Amino acid sequence: MREILGDNAGNADLTMLLDNGVDLHSYQPTAQDILKISTCDLFIYVGGESDGWVSDALQEAANKDMKVIDLLDVLDDAIKEEEIVEGMEAGEEHGDGEDEEHEEEEGPEYDEHVWLSLRNAKVLCEAITNALTEIDPDHAADYRSNLTSYGEKLDALDAAYQSAVDSASRKTLLFGDRFPFRYLVDDYGLSYYAAFAGCSAETEASFRTITFLADKADEFGLTSVLTIESSDQKIAQTIIQNTKEKNQNILTLNSMQSVTSNDVAAGSGYLSIMESNLDVLKEALQ
Structure with a gap:
């Protein structure tokens, strides 16, 4: 987000909700977190089972013009189902057997760790940029320029990963x-x-x-x-x-x-x- 905001980052109030080191899968919002979400202009979350609390929080949002980015929705067909490979413990997901049973009835459980792909990150940055240009059109050109620069860095690192694997x-x-x-x-x-x-x-x-x-x-x-x-x-x-x-x-x-x-x-x-x-x-x- 800061990379896309660039010189305009000082004009934005950025809040990291998971700011006490708690794992994504264990996080539950406080009342203060819900209030912060309710009044923000842009809310970004991963989506999936770990963010099941989000829908209720958004229904109570005071800012009805809020832009919301669900990362799993942005990636759409690129998201992957949770995978159990040979030798892996096939225990309960998210620590709740009843939830696991519910998930099997409702549909597949998706792997939420989408940010650990540089290629996914580039797609997600574009979605964030699009939202920022709608919220702050006066600086749209800046955000687009920053996206281009950051995208080049992501591409270069992606190529470095591929080279390392190819030569391993x-x-x-x-x-x-x-x-x-x-x-x-x-x-x-x-x-x-x-x-x-x-x-x-x-x-x-x-x-x-x-x-x-x-x-x-x-x-x-x-x-x-x-x-x-x-x-x-x-x-x-x-x-x-x-x-x-x-x-x-x-x-x-x-x-x-x-x-x-x-x-x-x-x-x-x-x-x-x-x-x-x-x-x-x-x-x-x-």
Whole structure:
């Protein structure tokens, strides 16, 4: 958002609702959050099961001219269903078995981690730009120019990811954790194994899952087991202890689900985090 606003960012009051490090799947809005949403000009949310509270909040909105962007709706056919791959714990999604049963009746559950694809990010930035130009037409040309510049940066990083994967000696990732990176690996033709799906509420892996993942690490000669940010790394450590060599590194890919405004103020941004993730990916695929 700040990249699109550019020099006009100082004239905008930006609020990050998930600003206390809480995971996307666990977030529930406070009364103050609902009030903030009710009066804003532009509200952006991911969509999907984790944002089930949004429809009620929008019905009570005081600003009836508010622009609303549902990221899953923007991507439409590009969104993917949640995936259970071989060896993965097929536990309850979002920690509620009744919800899971309801989801099966109503339709598929979608993978909400759409921002972890640079290609998706470019599409979403265009939707944000379109909304900003309607809200603030006097600066429409600025927003369009900023979108072009930022899009070029996204394209360059996308090309760097593809180059890294093309030249890598391995094409498989192994996660001792949840796996929210399906959009990323699909963009570049990578395969993966993981303890849990991206939206899983599970925290304990069975011995079957541990041994399966350890065997896969041995089979593919993997030098690393990955986790996401804020992981205690216990599952990754147990996987490594059950491999033949027991010498794999633990690496962390940042899924950006716990970024705070303090992180942003300290210089963290979408591009910088994805650049850091590229460095981790390169090491994991060696």
